[in-house]
Structures are given as structure tokens and as C-alpha cells.
Amino acid sequence: MPTRTITHDEVTLWSEGLGDPADAPMLLIAGGNLSARSWPDEFVERLVAAGHFVIRYDHRDTGRSSRCDFELHPYGFDELAADALAVLDGWQVRAAHVVGMSLGHTIGQLLALDAPERLLTLTVMLGGALDVDFDADLEAALKGEPSVSGLPVPTQRFLDMMTLLQQPAETDEGRLERRVEKWRLLNGKGVPFDADEFRRRELLAAGHAGTFDEPIVHHMIPQPPVSRGAELSRVTTPVLAVQAMCDPAAPPPHARHLADRIPCARVVEIENMGHALPLAVHEPLAAAICAHTRAATV
Numbered sequence: 038m039p040t041r042t043i044t045h046d047e048v049t050l051w052s053e054g055l056g057d058p059a060d061a062p063m064l065l066i067a068g069g070n071l072s073a074r075s076w077p078d079e080f081v082e083r084l085v086a087a088g089h090f091v092i093r094y095d096h097r098d099t100g101r102s103s104r105c106d107f108e109l110h111p112y113g114f115d116e117l118a119a120d121a122l123a124v125l126d127g128w129q130v131r132a133a134h135v136v137g138m139s140l141g142h143t144i145g146q147l148l149a150l151d152a153p154e155r156l157l158t159l160t161v162m163l164g165g166a167l168d169v170d171f172d173a174d175l176e177a178a179l180k181g182e183p184s185v186s187g188l189p190v191p192t193q194r195f196l197d198m199m200t201l202l203q204q205p206a207e208t209d210e211g212r213l214e215r216r217v218e219k220w221r222l223l224n225g226k227g228v229p230f231d232a233d234e235f236r237r238r239e240l241l242a243a244g245h246a247g248t249f250d251e252p253i254v255h256h257m258i259p260q261p262p263v264s265r266g267a268e269l270s271r272v273t274t275p276v277l278a279v280q281a282m283c284d285p286a287a288p289p290p291h292a293r294h295l296a297d298r299i300p301c302a303r304v305v306e307i308e309n310m311g312h313a314l315p316l317a318v319h320e321p322l323a324a325a326i327c328a329h330t331r332a333a334t335v
Contacts, residue, residue: 042101043094043127045120051101052094052124056085061157061330062130063089066121068139068163069255072100074242077314083323089134089330094124096140098254100246107254114261118147122155134330136160139286139312140255143167146295147261149274158333160326162279163312165287166295168266188294194285195312198222202251212249213239225311227283234316269298276302277329279322281310303329 043050053073063084067075073093084091095102097112097120105112121144125133134157137145142164149159165171169186177183178190198219206212216239221230243249276299280292289306296302305325310318 041127043123045123045127046116048097048103048105048120050094050097050103050120050124050127052092052127054090054092054128055081056090058090060085060088060090061334062125062128062133063091063330064121064125064130064133064135065091065093066135066137066141066144067093067096067099068141069258070096070099070252071140072096072102072242072245074100074238074245075314077238077316077319079316080314080319080323083319084327087323087327089327092124092128092130092133094120096120096255098252100242105254107257111257113258114143114147117258118144118151121148122152125155131155132157134158134160134333136326137162137164138314139163143261146269146272147265149272149276149299150265150268153272153274156274158275158277158330160277160279160329161295162292162322163281163284163287165291166266166298167261167269168263168298169291169294170260170263172260188291189288192285192288194222194225198285202253209243209249212251213243216243216249216251220313223285223312224315225281225283225285225309225313227309227311228315228317231315235313266298269295270300272299272302275329275333277325278302278304279325280304280306281312281318282306282308283311286312305329 040053065076072095076093142161145161173185174190184190206215220235224230278292278296292304296304
């Protein structure tokens with residue numbers, strides 16, 4: 038598949054295009070500290086088969102994109118949103134259907150506010166609305182205190198995942214198994230976890246990046262100010278908010294909360310889905326996304 042390395046803001050961004058460039062463009066924005074490979078090939082193939090030219094890319098500090106010294110050159114969500122637009126520019130795409138998960142969920146909202154002309158539609162999943170102080174809710178969860186936002190806080194599985202990432206791993210095999218265990222926790226209890234499936238994916242991701250070490254830089258990025266949540270009422274992009282019903286990071290009704298703040302936004306619930314993309318959820322998730330993009334172009 039064709040790849041392009043895009044230079045922007047003194048960083049280089051690795052990207053890949055899949056499908057027919059004449060088809061409707063779709064930009065996939067990955068989660069925090071994840072590369073383009075976090076979008077499984079089997080899932081991307083469903084989007085391509087539905088008539089999309091799919092572009093996925095490595096965030097800065099992941100995969101084959103530039104590594105930065107965050108202490109010397111800190112960045113935030115505004116820079117990450119600008120990276121997404123630079124990728125569209127690099128592929129000469131004026132506007133695209135945008136799909137964001139987790140960190141990409143936040144980036145997608147910022148794009149809908151600050152660059153609506155570049156979005157044909159927006160689909161977001163596995164995250165919270167801009168008016169939700171996720172860091173404060175996470176701190177409340179760690180202390181066993183009530184939610185600051187009034188919405189469900191991350192579950193114990195998510196807290197266990199955070200603890201896991203702080204544990205040392207001395208060998209590549211140990212790092213690989215830690216990566217697989219991370220996904221077991223994030224996958225939740227709704228879908229049986231296939232360790233071999235995720236081990237294969239993590240081997241591909243590590244091979245792509247050239248290391249079994251996982252990036253951690255994005256954990257240091259401050260969340261956008263919650264005051265931006267009030268701006269969601271002026272979003273005109275057709276928005277689909279996907280609620281993964283077993284998401285340990287953003288449990289129900291986080292998607293409904295976001296949709297209630299955006300005029301005409303829709304919610305789709307994916308039963309048994311956690312904070313991961315196992316094969317078992319590909320069909321219903323891809324079908325929901327592609328029904329959304331088709332409806333906006335009729």
C-alpha cells in the first residue's frame with residue numbers, strides 16, 4: 038500500500054493510504070501512544086470494501102513518526118489536531134470522513150470546532166466530551182471518590198491497566214506480554230479475549246516501530262480546557278458517537294452525554310465492546326460507521 042511521510046511543524050508523520058484514491062476519503066485517528074497499526078488490518082479492509090479510501094497515520098512520538106523531547110518541546114491537542122490536518126494536506130484531501138478513538142475522540146471534537154470545512158462526517162468512540170474533566174474523574178476513581186463530572190469514572194480494569202504499565206519488563210518477550218495483558222484489561226469482559234490475536238497485532242506494531250517499548254509521551258499532554266465543551270453546540274458536522282457498552286475508560290452514558298451537546302448527533306451502542314478493537318466487534322462497528330458516512334452523502 039502507498040505510504041507518505043509528511044513534514045509538518047518540524048516533525049515527520051508516517052502515513053498510509055488503503056483502497057482506491059477515487060473513493061470517499063476517510064481519516065483514522067488513533068488513540069494515545071498508539072501508531073497507525075492500532076487500526077487492525079481486518080477492520081480497515083471492511084471500511085475499504087464499503088467504498089472508502091482509508092488513511093491511517095502514526096501520531097508524533099509513535100511508530101515511524103518523529104520522536105520529540107517533550108520537556109524541551111512540549112505540545113498539546115492543538116498540535117495533534119494540526120497534525121491530522123497536515124496528513125490530509127499530504128494526501129491532497131480537501132475534506133474527509135474522520136474517525137477518532139480515545140485520544141482521537143478528543144482530536145475529532147477539536148477538528149469539528151476549529152476546522153469543520155475539513156470534515157465530511159465525524160465518528161468518535163472510546164472517549165469523553167470536551168466538557169468532561171477526564172483527569173479529575175480518573176483521580177477520583179483512584180481515590181474511590183465520586184465522579185467530578187457526574188458521569189461514570191474509569192473502572193477498576195482501567196486502573197489495573199495503568200498499574201500494569203508502570204511495572205518493569207526486562208526483555209522483549211516480557212514487553213510483548215505486557216502489551217498483550219494491557220489489551221486484555223482494556224478489552225473488558227464482554228468479548229472473550231483472544232491473546233493470540235492481540236499478540237500478532239502487537240508484533241506487527243513493534244515491528245513497524247522498530248521497538249517493543251511503548252511510547253508514554255501522550256500521557257503527559259494536558260487535556261483541552263473543559264470550557265471548550267460549551268462550543269460543541271455550534272458543531273454542524275454530522276456526528277456519530279459510538280458507545281462501547283463495556284468500555285472500562287468511558288462507560289455508558291459517555292457517548293449520550295456527548296451527543297446531547299451536539300445538534301443532530303446520533304448514538305450507536307456496540308454491545309460487549311470494550312476499549313479495544315477485537316475481531317468480534319469489527320462487523321457491527323464498521324457497519325455503523327459506514328451507515329453514518331453514507332447517510333451524510335445521500
